[in-house]
Amino acid sequence: MVAALNVPRNAKIGFVLAGLFTAGLFALFVLPGAQRPIGFYVALAFVLATSLGGLLTALFTAVSAVRLARQ
Numbered sequence: 001m002v003a004a005l006n007v008p009r010n011a012k013i014g015f016v017l018a019g020l021f022t023a024g025l026f027a028l029f030v031l032p033g034a035q036r037p038i039g040f041y042v043a044l045a046f047v048l049a050t051s052l053g054g055l056l057t058a059l060f061t062a063v064s065a066v067r068l069a070r071q
Contacts (some may be wrong), residue, residue, distance in 0.1 A: 010056075014055075026041065
């Protein structure tokens with residue numbers, strides 16, 4: 001079932017997109033003028049990247065399931 005739904009491919013794409021999005025937000029908002037210690041922002045970036053990666057993986061897998069069901 002995992003192979004049929006392309007879960008490994010979906011996870012790679014989802015986590016790469018989440019990492020790029022997180023890095024962009026980090027560079028845009030945190031690096032220019034962080035008021036608090038950078039460790040707090042790194043922890044928040046990790047949480048954002050992992051949660052967004054999981055969400056995107058689930059969405060891509062749902063799309064794969066719908067496409068497979070229609071066939």
